[in-house]
Amino acid sequence: MNDTPLLQVEGLSKRFGRIAACDDIGFDLHDGEVLGIVGESGSGKTTLLRCLSALIAPDRGTVRYRMRDGSRRDVFALSEPERRLLMRTDWGFVHQNPRDGLRAHVSAGANVAERLMAVGARHYGEIRERATDWLARVEVDTARIDDAPRTFSGGMQQRVQIARNLVTHPRLVFMDEPTGGLDVSVQARLLDLLRGLTADLGLSAVIVTHDLAVARLLSHRLMVMRGGQVVEAGLTDQVLDDPQHPYTQLLVNSVLQP
């Protein structure tokens, strides 16, 4: 473990017209740490995730990332080739809708293998072996490696998307409602898998969710957002079991009722 944060966010703000989607947000994320961001829709959590993952540029603030060589770089000061390379090697992004993160018309195997080929792998046998291996790790039937994702169930598509992201051994994964839109039983198994993978691989992750149960299961630390601001932050259990801010209290009471 490294004492320097993997991701360091300071003063991040993003406005859309008169609306402040993110207002002066800052936090550190260390190796192997999973940060949950919760809030209702419109709270700014998705905008924050898109800024953090360099999909959109913030109006103010910095996002610094510790690269594999140890140097710390402002994500928005990277050149486009550097940023794109970072995004397809050291980072992952798991979309809520697997259609946004998968190529619908190519096979599950090719979806997983694409990142490998993008960084120069040119041995078909080895590429296929690694794709097979990853499909097995996310518990997808490897006999279906040549089937297109559209023939898979929603839960299975999400697993393929996760494998596609992890095949290059990223250190940081962004997840946007990774279990949203799935049946409860499917959700539970997927959450188990995600918890196992982040722990086994020592992954750092930022997970956006409106579902406090998901946040409790996956994240070590929690940030509660409302109206573009962080109203409460801390260890997950602390925030959920002993909420301090009235809004967090409301959220916990309304959602976690038995």
Add this chain to the structure above:
Amino acid sequence: MTMPLHTEARAAGYNFAFLDEQTKRALRRALLKAVAIPGYQVPFASREMPMPFGWGTGGIQVTASLIGPDDVLKVIDQGSDDTTNAVSIRKFFRRMTGVRTTERTEEATIVQTRHRVPERALSDDQILVYQVPIPEPLRYLEPRETETRKLHALSEYGLMHVKLYEDIARHGHIATTYAYPVMVGDRYVMDPSPIPKFDNPKMHRMRSLQLFGAGREQRVYAVPPFTSVRSLDFEDHPFAVQTWDQTCALCGAGDSFLDEIVTDDRGGRMFVCSDSDYCSRRRGDGETDPARGAAAE
């Protein structure tokens, strides 16, 4: 030559080789840029030509910008000098320039081609001009030019290999047989135009300059002499060309690309060279198939 060369073009009010000199210069500038960046698609302001787009306007404009009174032009389509479109383009240049045309590959200074590379090796004082329908090798994987331009700029060619991967996963081998993508000068992935993959190896370190014109898509690109042109593949699934069990029924050649000719409606077939000059010259050289009787046209 002392005869007025392009009297017909002049008489009809057209400039030598149809295009005005300024347009030719603009085209040559684009071609110079293309030569300087092998495999890179250079935009140019393609003109409407008297032939339809898709019928070789790119190649015709490239040829028109280069051709001079002393040039000797050969035009082939599908390897043959005598297919309708080759005849039409050759006739156009004869009318518009008055230059000599030929069917003999080694006599030509410029060879304009659609979908083939001549069997006979070209020399360093010849130029091969390809007609190109879709210059963008990534087009069918990513339709947006704004995106493909970025992929080229950043050398992000993983997508191309996704396609090859899919072929192998599905068919056991790479199932692209023509317009087979190549890596030029270890930098740009390029569409070699719809030549059969049989011709791809001929492009590698070719002695002559290869120019590519796509009129409708407004792009030219080039492979300078002695430039590396490698067909994309996997280490364990290397690129391989088509082979035939037959030899040419007319000239007996075993090393050329063969067209299949249907001879009757009972399943009769024969295989003959697609390169008509190569075939007839071999026959002239005496290597005639005994089966061939009346070959005269």
Add this chain to the structure above:
Amino acid sequence: MYVAVKGGERAIDAAHDWLAEERRGDQAIPELTVGQIEGQLSLAVDRVMAEGSLFDRELAATAIKQARGDLIEAIFLVRAYRTTLSRFGYAEPVDTEKMAVKRRISAAFKDLPGGQVLGPTFDYTHRLIDLGLAEPGLEVEGAAPPPDDPAAPAHDDLMSPPRVVALLDDEGLLEQERPGPGDGDPGDITRQPLSFPADRGERLQALARGDEGYLLSLGYSTQRGYGRTHPFAGEIRHGAVAVEYVPPELGFPIVVGEIEVTECQLINQFAGSRERPPQFTQGYGLAFGHGERKAMSMALVDRALRSEELGEEIGAPAQDQEFVLAHADNVQATGFVEHLKLPHYVDFQSELELIRKLRDRWETPGQSEMRAEAAE
């Protein structure tokens, strides 16, 4: 037998002779004159000029005659001819406000300075085929005199009414299209190939020469909800404008001729964004000759293509500039569609080999991997 696969010059020559014969039609009927086409099929001439990008009535009429009435073929002939014309320089922008209008209407205002001028229009005619036109000789020279309508301006009293869109200028409710301080000269898609993203000037050039039918369908699709733009026909005007040119040796503009154009300015609702207040925006269309359908379609598509600039949600085909512009030119489109007629023996041969191989594999189950073909 082998001869059968050869094309040959003789076959082409014979085919072209036959074409000339077909074009002439029945020899017992007098040949059409170019003047007749120019005068009596004037809207066909206008379309050929617009999409051929060359204002020359006689040439367009000749092209129509040569093309046997196939307008896209005629457009193609005009374009190929246009290629060979040398260029003296760029004319000054035509001032359509000074247009001598034959027709000028606005659907946004009931009455307005300059009035509504119907002019020669199919609008409000009953679309009943006039069988009288089929009888030769009934239509005599000097046609019917124009109806004596006091509201319409006399033919020789053409005027230049003010622009409708300028009427809303005072309140600032309608964006005005004036060159900004940072705007350079517009690009020229005949000199620099269209590259994406294309700016508005280049887009309008591409639309101006774009296929009328294509633009009509795209414009129509925006009205049906695929990228709605809430349009009003602010003003449609048709008439003659002067073409001015500044010769370098003179340094001031001189009139070098007059052309007829049709202009359409659409007024579109716009809800406002971060940078811009709510206001009306414009879609613009301009075509050579009398081409209202073309100008209106163009304006609809122009406005749809501005969605990105205006921060509107994108998703409809008409808003996608790469899709719209890359497929608008009918000379390009016709060429590529029809090139399928050219021989593809070599490519087909390659595919035939592949299909045979795939079939062999399919018919021999259990064969896991094809053996690699002989290496190059």
